[in-house]
Amino acid sequence: MTKTPLTLEGLETAYDALATAIDRAGPDRSELFLVKLALLQAQALGDAREFQKQVDAALQDL
Amino acid sequence: MHTPTTEARPSIYYNYEVFKPWLASAHPEQARQKVAIAGSGPAGMVAALELARHGVPCVVLTSELQFSQGSRAICFTRRSMEILQQVGVADRMTEGGLPWRFGNSFYRGQRVFRMEAPHDPDDRFFPIINVQQQYLEEYLHDACKANPLIDFRWGNKVNAVLQKDGYAEVEVDTPEGPYTLETNWLIAADGGRSGIRTAMNLPMEGASYEGVFVIADIRIDLPFPTERRAYFDPEWNPGNTILMHREPHGIWRVDYQLPPGETPEDALRPESLKARIDAQLAMIGHAGLPWEMDWSSVYSARTLTLPDFVHGSVIFTGDAAHLLPIFGVRGANTAFQDAQSLGWHLAYVIKGLAGPALLQNHSTERVGAAREIIEEAGKSTRFMAPPSRGFRILRDAVLSLSLTQDFVRPLYHWRTSRPHEYSHSALNCPGDDNALFKAGPAHGAPPQNVRLGVSDGVSADEKDFLLDHLGGGFDLLYFTDSALPAALQQVIEQARTRGLPLKVTAVGAPYVVAGAQQHLPDADGHLRQRYGVPANGAAYLLRPDQHICARWLTLDAKRLQAALSHALPKL
Numbered sequence: 337m338t339k340t341p342l343t344l345e346g347l348e349t350a351y352d353a354l355a356t357a358i359d360r361a362g363p364d365r366s367e368l369f370l371v372k373l374a375l376l377q378a379q380a381l382g383d384a385r386e387f388q389k390q391v392d393a394a395l396q397d398l
Numbered sequence: 399m400h401t402p403t404t405e406a407r408p409s410i411y412y413n414y415e416v417f418k419p420w421l422a423s424a425h426p427e428q429a430r431q432k433v434a435i436a437g438s439g440p441a442g443m444v445a446a447l448e449l450a451r452h453g454v455p456c457v458v459l460t461s462e463l464q465f466s467q468g469s470r471a472i473c474f475t476r477r478s479m480e481i482l483q484q485v486g487v488a489d490r491m492t493e494g495g496l497p498w499r500f501g502n503s504f505y506r507g508q509r510v511f512r513m514e515a516p517h518d519p520d521d522r523f524f525p526i527i528n529v530q531q532q533y534l535e536e537y538l539h540d541a542c543k544a545n546p547l548i549d550f551r552w553g554n555k556v557n558a559v560l561q562k563d564g565y566a567e568v569e570v571d572t573p574e575g576p577y578t579l580e581t582n583w584l585i586a587a588d589g590g591r592s593g594i595r596t597a598m599n600l601p602m603e604g605a606s607y608e609g610v611f612v613i614a615d616i617r618i619d620l621p622f623p624t625e626r627r628a629y630f631d632p633e634w635n636p637g638n639t640i641l642m643h644r645e646p647h648g649i650w651r652v653d654y655q656l657p658p659g660e661t662p663e664d665a666l667r668p669e670s671l672k673a674r675i676d677a678q679l680a681m682i683g684h685a686g687l688p689w690e691m692d693w694s695s696v697y698s699a700r701t702l703t704l705p706d707f708v709h710g711s712v713i714f715t716g717d718a719a720h721l722l723p724i725f726g727v728r729g730a731n732t733a734f735q736d737a738q739s740l741g742w743h744l745a746y747v748i749k750g751l752a753g754p755a756l757l758q759n760h761s762t763e764r765v766g767a768a769r770e771i772i773e774e775a776g777k778s779t780r781f782m783a784p785p786s787r788g789f790r791i792l793r794d795a796v797l798s799l800s801l802t803q804d805f806v807r808p809l810y811h812w813r814t815s816r817p818h819e820y821s822h823s824a825l826n827c828p829g830d831d832n833a834l835f836k837a838g839p840a841h842g843a844p845p846q847n848v849r850l851g852v853s854d855g856v857s858a859d860e861k862d863f864l865l866d867h868l869g870g871g872f873d874l875l876y877f878t879d880s881a882l883p884a885a886l887q888q889v890i891e892q893a894r895t896r897g898l899p900l901k902v903t904a905v906g907a908p909y910v911v912a913g914a915q916q917h918l919p920d921a922d923g924h925l926r927q928r929y930g931v932p933a934n935g936a937a938y939l940l941r942p943d944q945h946i947c948a949r950w951l952t953l954d955a956k957r958l959q960a961a962l963s964h965a966l967p968k969l
Contacts, residue, residue, distance in 0.1 A: 371795035379805050 400555040400571035402462045410617055410692045411647040412532045414464045419553025422577040431457050432748055434568060434581040436556045436594060439466065440531070441716025441733035442587030443538035447485040448741020450547035451870055452899075452942065454748050457579070458548060459570055461555040465539070468693035469530035469615055471730035472645055477817040477844060479523035480944075481734045484869045487537040488523070494533055496646055497524030501626035503810040510800040511810035513626070520848045520928065522863045526727065526814070528624065528645050530615075534730075559584060559594055559712060566711040583744060584712045587737070592718035598709065602721070604702035604772055609783030610656045611724075612665050612696050616675060617648050618689035620682075627682075628810070630797055634677035637790070639782050642678075649692060652678060653724075655783060662696040699723035699779045703768035707736075707761040715740050720768040725778040728771055731815040736764050742942035746966065751898055755967040759824050767818035778812030817844040820945055827939070827948035827961040834951055837930030838938070845944045848925045850918060864925060865944070867916060871899025872962070873940040876953065877931045879906050882913030885955035893962055899942075900962075906934065941965060 342350065361369035378387045406414040422428075433449060435442045438460035449456050474482075474491065482488045501513035515525035542548045553573055560567040568579045586594040627642040638655035645651055652675055656665050664670060671694055679687055703720035707713055716733035743760035746752045784790035799806045820826070820842030832841045839846050848864040874890070876882060882890075882902065890913065893900050904914035905925055911917055920926060929938060937953035938946055939961050948961035 367791060368794055368798065371791050372799050375792075375795055375799060375806065376803070 399573065399575050400461070400553065400557075401573055402553050402555075404463060407464060407467050409468075409532075410690055411649060412530065414532070417463050417552040419463060419573045420551035421572055421574050423574060428579065430565060431455075431579065431581040433457070433583045433585060433744065434459060434566075434579060435585040435587055436568075437585075437587035437589055437716075437718065438535070438539070438550070439587060439589055439716065439733070440471065440534060440538070440730045441718070441737045442585070443535070443542055444481065444485055444734055444737035445585055445587060445715060445740055446542055446548050446550075447538065447545065448738055449745050450545045451485065452742055452745030452749070453547070454745040455547040456549070456585075457581070458542065458550045459554040459556055459568075459579075460550075460552055463552050465532045465535040468695060469532065469645060469649070469651070471531045471534070471727075472528050472643060472651055473526050473727040473731075474529060474534070475727060475731045475815050476521060476523045476525055477815075478731045478734045479527060480844075480847070480865055481738045483522075483865065484738070484944075485538070486541050487534075490537045491527060491529050491534065492523075494646055495527040495529040496624040496644055497527045498624040498626070498644075499525045500623075501628065501811075503628045503630065505630045505797050505800060508801060510797075511807045513811050515814065520846070520863075522847055522849075522861065522865065528643060530645055530647070530649070531730070533646075556588065556594060559597065561710045561712065564711070582711065582748070585740065585744075586712055586714045586718045587716050588718050590717040590721050592714070594712065595704070595714060595718055598712070600704055600709065600714075602702040603705055604700070604721075605776070605785075606702065607699040607723070607779055607783055607785050608658070609785075610660070610662060610665070610696055610698045611783075612654055612656060612671070612674070612694060614652045614671060614675065614694040615645065615649050615692040616652060616689045617692060618650050618679075618687060619648065620644075620650060620684060620687070629678075629681070630810075631794070632678075632681050634681060635674070637794075640678055642682075654678065656696075665696060666694055697724070699725070699783055701772040701776050701779065703765060703772060705765060707764055708757055713740065713744065713757075713761075715764075719764070720772075722768070722771055723775045723779045725782050725812045726775055726814050728775055728815045732768070732771060735767065735817060738943050739764055746942075749897060751896070752966040753969040755824075755969045759967075763818070763820045763823055766820070766822075770818060771815070774813045781809065782812065819843045823945075823947070824967070825941065825947045825965045827964050829960055830948040830957065831951045832949055835930040835949060838928060838949070839946045840949075841946060843946050845940060845946065846928050848928050850920070850925070852922065852924065864918070867903060867918070868901075868940060868944060869942070871901060871942050872965075873944070874900060874902045874958070875905055875929070875938040875940070876902055876914065877905045877926060877929075877936045878911060878914075878934050879904075879908070881911050883955070886953065886958060887913040889955045889959050889962075898962070898966070905931075939965070 358366045433456040435458045446456050446458050479488050499515040502509050503511040542550050555571045557571045558569040565582050566584045570579050624644045629640040641653040643651040700721040707719050715736045722728040743756050747757050780789050784793045796806045796809050823842045826841040850862045902914040904911045904917040906920050907917040908919040935952045937950050939948040941947050947965045
């Protein structure tokens with residue numbers, strides 16, 4: 337797991353990549369796509385507790 | 399008046415025998431029984447055979463006049479076979495059964511996971527063997543019939559149970575009308591829909607899942623090996639799961655989930671069954687292959703257990719005590735372990751070798767096992783039949799990822815039924831050397847089987863295993879090549895004088911040694927290695943269900959006495 341946060345430029349790239357991918361997946365498939373992505377990220381993170389923190393953060397202010 | 403059908407059940411591969419009902423008028427007045435067992439499924443009959451093995455007679459009351467309809471349970475685990483070996487039917491199971499160890503999960507035509515169950519050369523039995531339940535019941539019934547301590551009563555239906563002071567009064571209905579049976583203990587082995595549990599209004603803890611599955615046994619000639627096949631989200635049944643198993647006698651089990659909202663009645667209509675089975679056959683590349691239906695039924699997944707199996711004079715066992723989902727073959731396989739455990743715990747209480755605390759220990763251990771199974775089976779069930787939108791989306795995401803990503807594939811593996819380890823059992827000896835061992839089965843664990851005599855030139859088909867030599871009471875494995883110390887022999891003798899069956903096996907002795915009933919040479923030291931025994935003087939104490947309750951690197955008379963007293967609480 338890398339401790340270095342994304343640069344603003346990197347975050348913007350991720351932002352665009354995610355938006356484009358959601359559009360490519362289409363409204364019926366975007367949820368499936370996002371969950372697949374989340375599982376890949378959880379695996380890359382390699383830390384179930386850290387992942388839970390991210391789940392909790394994402395659940396806020398919906 | 400109870401009138402069970404006298405017409406043989408239909409089957410395309412099994413000839414049902416219709417037995418004669420047991421009628422009270424044909425028998426002399428009966429004294430109060432020690433044990434009556436309601437139900438003659440796998441749990442009831444194994445309980446009867448185990449009780450008889452420990453010298454306790456019983457009456458088996460069974461409502462119908464024949465074995466169960468359809469094959470129901472088909473997959474039996476290694477531990478189940480070890481238990482069935484103890485009651486004398488493992489050879490017949492092996493003869494007619496199909497052993498296997500691989501499972502396959504398919505998604506979009508690709509095999510995305512292959513389960514390989516380990517098969518240790520030290521194991522006599524395969525991880526799983528497929529046998530139809532009617533055959534299992536026939537083998538168990540033959541064993542019951544041959545046992546003079548078992549009074550088997552076909553056509554005897556338990557109508558009502560009245561708990562009295564220290565015994566139960568059971569109203570039993572028969573084709574000539576009801577009679578009353580008094581019994582000190584009543585074992586309720588009357589299955590998932592237990593009438594006794596319902597009448598006693600006992601709540602169960604756990605969850606029920608909504609997914610409904612059809613289970614169908616068909617005769618068909620499919621060119622697949624005996625392996626489990628699971629198909630996820632196929633085009634003909636979107637979002638749902640199909641399971642297939644080979645059974646003996648040219649039969650295949652097809653098990654498929656129904657779309658939400660469909661009623662069991664609709665699902666079991668012949669046209670509906672035919673359309674779906676044909677669709678499944680087409681998907682696996684065998685469209686149009688002829689097949690014939692034997693039996694079909696529906697079920698839904700439940701993970702429920704009674705929080706206590708002992709209620710006054712009534713003891714629940716098997717499906718009557720808990721309802722477990724089939725994923726992971728947990729029904730009958732759990733029932734065997736329940737019944738084996740109940741057999742010796744109850745027998746020892748009846749024989750006065752221990753107090754009622756021992757029976758409470760049975761309940762605590764087996765409720766613990768049921769809860770552990772529920773925890774594990776819940777995970778499998780949530781994958782196989784997702785109970786909510788969230789679980790469904792995650793499952794679908796895993797299916798999709800599994801086509802390219804290795805790391806999600808193990809999620810397909812539902813944990814198969816395994817013996818519970820009673821690690822925290824009250825019977826485990828607190829002052830032994832359990833923690834000092836570096837290998838071997840620990841406190842509460844089932845025994846590790848070991849192939850014997852390999853270095854003595856025993857031929858490959860002449861198989862001899864440790865568990866072939868154990869059982870029927872407490873077993874002491876004492877590692878030695880010479881006579882047992884006199885003080886140790888004295889403690890063993892004293893225990894036997896009190897009526898405790900305690901068999902001593904000298905391991906590492908190539909000849910008869912004083913104080914041991916049998917000896918195993920273990921010339922190559924393989925058994926000692928698997929049991930983590932570094933030197934002579936070590937020992938393992940096995941309970942009558944073969945689970946370990948004490949082990950020592952150095953055993954002496956005092957330590958053995960302490961372990962025996964601890965395993966048999968007097969209160």
